[in-house]
Amino acid sequence: MQCPYCGGDSSVTETRVTADGLRRRRVCTVCKRRFTTYEKLGAPGLKVQKRDESVEPFDAEKLFRSLQRVAAHRSIGDDDLRRVARDIEATLVDSGRKSVAWSDIVELALDRLRNIDPIAADRLAANYTDESGAVRFDHSAPATETKQLGLPLTDDES
Ligand SMILES: [Zn+2]
Numbered sequence: 001m002q003c004p005y006c007g008g009d010s011s012v013t014e015t016r017v018t019a020d021g022l023r024r025r026r027v028c029t030v031c032k033r034r035f036t037t038y039e040k041l042g043a044p045g046l047k048v049q050k051r052d053e054s055v056e057p058f059d060a061e062k063l064f065r066s067l068q069r070v071a072a073h074r075s076i077g078d079d080d081l082r083r084v085a086r087d088i089e090a091t092l093v094d095s096g097r098k099s100v101a102w103s104d105i106v107e108l109a110l111d112r113l114r115n116i117d118p119i120a121a122d123r124l125a126a127n128y129t130d131e132s133g134a135v136r137f138d139h140s141a142p143a144t145e146t147k148q149l150g151l152p153l154t155d156d157e158s
Contacts, residue, residue: 003028047099060089070123
């Protein structure tokens with residue numbers, strides 16, 4: 001990143017993840033002036049592997065919506081969920097990986113959600129893990145996840 005004052009090279013002194021992306025504090029290596037840049041993350045080229053072996057571009061918005069589903073009716077704000085999604089994206093970008101399994105993303109989300117809202121984390125785990133505790137690769141949560149009351153479903157109801 002070029003220094004806006006003298007055009008010299010800059011180095012990053014601090015990176016913060018915000019709800020919108022990354023905020024980096026930089027210092028010019030030539031004139032020593034400080035400035036701040038804001039970056040929207042795009043996770044360029046990062047791919048997600050699904051269970052059926054298909055691959056799709058990483059989409060933080062999709063991850064955010066998955067988190068919204070498991071956090072429904074909980075007290076976590078959208079800003080917090082967006083920050084979790086961005087933080088995961090930043091972690092994946094920083095790791096330098098070109099592809100990631102959906103299950104790895106779920107694990108990262110579980111780590112973060114447990115600190116914010118253990119109940120939402122449990123829901124996420126229930127949606128994405130099987131009886132053995134292994135993460136399923138399905139990308140979508142069951143549509144009826146929160147409405148079930150444990151009543152037996154019968155076929156002769158209609
Ligand atoms: Zn400069």
